[in-house]
Amino acid sequence: MLPPGWAAIPRERFAAHGFEAVIADQDPYDPETIHYFSGFRPPPGFMKTLPNLKAIFSLGAGVDGFLRDPDLPRHVPLVRFVDPTLMHEMAQYVVMHVLIAHRGQRFFDAAQKESSWRQRMLARPSRDTRIGMLGLGDIGSTIAASLLPFDFQLSGWSRSRKTVPGVKSFAGESELPDFLAQCDYLVCVLPLTDATRGIMNAKLFAQLPKGAWVINVARGGHLIEADLIAALDSGHLAGAVLDVFQAEPMGPDNPIWQHPKITATPHIAALTDQKAALAFIGDCVARSESGRALDHVVDVTRGY
Numbered sequence: 072m073l074p075p076g077w078a079a080i081p082r083e084r085f086a087a088h089g090f091e092a093v094i095a096d097q098d099p100y101d102p103e104t105i106h107y108f109s110g111f112r113p114p115p116g117f118m119k120t121l122p123n124l125k126a127i128f129s130l131g132a133g134v135d136g137f138l139r140d141p142d143l144p145r146h147v148p149l150v151r152f153v154d155p156t157l158m159h160e161m162a163q164y165v166v167m168h169v170l171i172a173h174r175g176q177r178f179f180d181a182a183q184k185e186s187s188w189r190q191r192m193l194a195r196p197s198r199d200t201r202i203g204m205l206g207l208g209d210i211g212s213t214i215a216a217s218l219l220p221f222d223f224q225l226s227g228w229s230r231s232r233k234t235v236p237g238v239k240s241f242a243g244e245s246e247l248p249d250f251l252a253q254c255d256y257l258v259c260v261l262p263l264t265d266a267t268r269g270i271m272n273a274k275l276f277a278q279l280p281k282g283a284w285v286i287n288v289a290r291g292g293h294l295i296e297a298d299l300i301a302a303l304d305s306g307h308l309a310g311a312v313l314d315v316f317q318a319e320p321m322g323p324d325n326p327i328w329q330h331p332k333i334t335a336t337p338h339i340a341a342l343t344d345q346k347a348a349l350a351f352i353g354d355c356v357a358r359s360e361s362g363r364a365l366d367h368v369v370d371v372t373r374g375y
Contacts, residue, residue, distance in 0.1 A: 074110040112136030160341035162217035203254035206261035251278040263290035264374030
């Protein structure tokens with residue numbers, strides 16, 4: 072079973088992978104005949120209506136859309152989508168916005184609008200600019216690798232120690248304050264779990280250096296939006312780039328839209344390509360049907 076909106080893909084493509092596809096909310100189906108479900112954020116309670124599931128495949132990098140369902144069948148393997156293209160697109164987005172901020176491009180955009188020839192030096196050279204990945208898994212490591220050629224100082228924080236070329240590793244709650252204290256740019260790529268929900272709050276922002284930037288490409292649930300606006304308005308933070316929000320789509324009255332220090336984009340840092348997703352589903356089904364182990368199975372107790 073696949074999510075709504077997939078009917079545009081010719082059915083023979085599904086058959087080529089050895090399975091028959093049912094599109095949720097479009098095709099009639101017998102719940103007892105559904106062995107695999109693939110989607111992103113199914114309605115709470117929906118998964119328990121499919122009694123014979125063998126596996127669930129997420130079509131996004133995160134799986135919080137499944138784990139927030141208290142009735143999710145925990146005995147069924149939940150597989151997260153790992154796609155190099157998606158990870159590199161996420162890295163492109165972060166690199167682009169880091170460089171826009173680092174080079175002061177918004178200052179020159181404003182000068183151009185005024186037909187004004189204004190020059191200024193960089194706030195600091197890249198070799199003295201510190202970028203920290205809050206989360207150092209597959210995506211965080213890919214972002215770090217993409218930033219390496221620009222000569223930034225790179226670090227990452229995770230629950231356990233990681234070894235990533237060119238990146239200083241901080242691990243565990245005890246090392247989080249030291250990590251934050253040396254981040255001129257903080258890039259959130261954490262999975263959304265009970266432990267990380269609301270982690271980007273006033274307490275965290277206060278531990279960042281004055282003039283730091285915050286970039287969130289993970290989940291809107293990580294960020295307390297009011298705390299971010301307060302930190303920006305006080306002058307402690309210099310700016311923020313947000314691609315994810317507490318409510319999506321973001322309402323027209325949300326102050327984030329008009330805030331002069333925030334760049335907001337509508338959850339487009341990386342979008343799942345249907346062809347890549349179809350190949351992923353086909354591989355997962357083939358593995359399951361042949362009795363081989365599935366890759367990237369989520370530990371539901373940890374949330375990732």
